[in-house]
Amino acid sequence: MTLRTFLEDLVLFYNHFSLYYLLVINAVNTVLFVLAVRGIRQYRKKRKNWPYQKMISSIHVPPVSILVPCYNEEKTIVDNVESLLSIEYSEFEILVVNDGSQDHSLKKLILAFDLKKLDSPYKKEIPTAKVRGIYQSASRPRLKVVDKENGGKADALNAGINICRYPLFTAIDADSILEKSSLMKVIRPFIDEPDKVAVTGGIVRVVNGSKIHEGFIEEVGLSRKPLAIFQTIEYLRAFLFGRMGWSELDSLLIVSGAFGVFRKSIVLQVGGYTHDTIGEDMELILKIHRHLLEEKKDYRIVFVPDPVCWTQAPEDVRSLRGQRIRWHRGLMDSLLNNRGMLFRPKYGVVGMLALPYYWLIEMIGPIIEILGYVSVLASYFLGLLHVEFALIYFTFAVLYGIFLSLTSVMLEEYNFMKYEKVSDYLLMALYAVLENFGYRQWTTWWRFRAFFGYRRRKNSWGKVQRQVFTEGAAESP
Incomplete structure (x- = not known):
């Protein structure tokens, strides 16, 4: 041949x-x-x-917990949270998980929503990178922000799952x-x-x-x-x-x-x-x-x-x-x-x-x-x-x-x-x-x-x- x-x-x-x-x-x-x-x-x-x-x-x-993983999202994160806070739903909470952002994402959230740091223990059921702090909004009580060391999107979501209160949760991208x-x-x-x-x-x-x-x-x-x-x-x-x-x-x-x-x-x-x-x-x-x-x-x-x-x-x-x-x-x-x-x-x-x-x-x-x-x-x-x-x-x-x-x-x-x-x-x-x-x-x-x-x-x-x-x-x- x-x-x-x-x-x-x-x-x-x-x-x-x-x-x-x-x-x-x-x-x-x-x-x-x-x-x-x-x-x-x-x-x-x-x-x-x-x-x-x-x-x-x-x-x-x-009731539902809304998890928002955030890494270097300073351009869109405030608009994203504003829209989530106004959804038509009876009982919900929003947890923005700042995954060690290197830009001004956390700073913008603190200024926009008057965040105050909490001394709030939680049960760590899924291993994650270290959580540096949990913040609560003084003006928007439904909103919390979790600040943690960088571990990736999955790690950020797992941290949110550990901390969220409700039996259902949804994950929404920050953009x-x-x-x-x-x-x-x-x-x-x-x-x-x-x-x-x-x-x-x-x-x-x-x-x-x-x-x-x-x-x-x-x-x-x-x-x-x-x-x-x-x-x-x-x-x-x-x-x-x-x-x-x-x-x-x-x-x-x-x-x-x-x-x-x-x-x-x-x-x-x-x-x-x-x-x-x-x-x-x-x-x-x-x-x-x-x-x-x-x-x-x-x-x-x-x-x-x-x-x-x-x-x-x-x-x-x-x-x-x-x-x-x-x-x-x-x-x-x-x-x-x-x-x-x-x-x-x-x-x-x-x-x-x-x-x-x-x-x-x-x-x-x-x-x-x-x-x-x-x-x-x-x-x-x-x-x-x-x-x-x-x-x-x-x-x-x-x-x-x-x-x-x-x-x-x-x-x-x-x-x-x-x-x-x-x-x-x-x-x-x-x-x-x-x-x-x-x-x-x-x-x-x-x-x-x-x-x-x-x-x-x-x-x-x-x-x-x-x-x-x-x-x-x-x-x-």
Whole structure:
């Protein structure tokens, strides 16, 4: 066998393999899409009968602790806390955990909220870095600030879990803003099924382009910066289609660190957040799944599509690249740490379907996609490229992706209508098409690099560039 013959056989094999791989992906995604549409329709019906105004003052609504990990967040932390203090909820507390910030985050909080240091002992149920002090706001009694030595985001959250008072807690990123009714909506499953629900998660949307005043969104708008628009489409697709679908199968593996509510007792049972991973959000959900399945508990981890947390999206290539590389390495951390659940019937749908999907499609997918592009080029130079095969591949690799993105935009418009301008929806529809011609390949390449640059327990979050929440559109200056 000559080298050319070997290469031709290899390329032809991979071309057929990648086509079948795409068919499997699209079949699974179609099932998730159908489940997501069904779940959103059921949610809309339930929402009509939910008396939110009565629930706000109801004694049946459980109190909640809001944890805000903070590291060098001086640009956004005061606006973030102001918005949280004004949410529509009967009983809650806010714990900002300053994780050894090197900027003026703590100083700004002390000045803005008249903080006084307390002599307040607490039970250290989860080991953390040293807590240097606990502060209480004299003007806003719901607010406490925990100052501690730097230990990372997971360590900061664990410190907050140790100190918080209430049976439920939510973790909110310091660059995020909640809508006033969001917490009330995401808590609802705990009220409906108090003995069953372990975790709930809400939808996270891109705030870039919206008008913000004193920590509140006055007008939802779409950024005019291409990178931010592409990410807006990604967020809609990931939450309204992906997480909604997995939630319908009771096998949701990711609850965003920007907006999730947890039952504190269960989190303590699994040892809190894992500190030696950058995928602490997914890692915690997998630990909860594993623990409750091994205990043979009847439980639910629920995605709620309506409550919204608004977060800043990177607007420069360097920040976006770093974010996607971190995300993929965090995914790998969580999957490798919990590999013992893979294809184990005792872990139900999580072990037999959800985890294989994340291993074979989310983690390995970028490698297969990049090699697919290489294979197509090799086919061309070897004279093996057939027009019919190329069209079929294009249909399943690109047109189906466009379909999913466009339907996510339509689901948003039909069910939630957050954007007021028709031009915003038209622009999102355009970018739902454009993202498949360059942007998607770009992010796939970064995930490809992340896979081969992965070193277990040797990854870090790095620095994230924040922008100030201003009274105008939330854009970079």
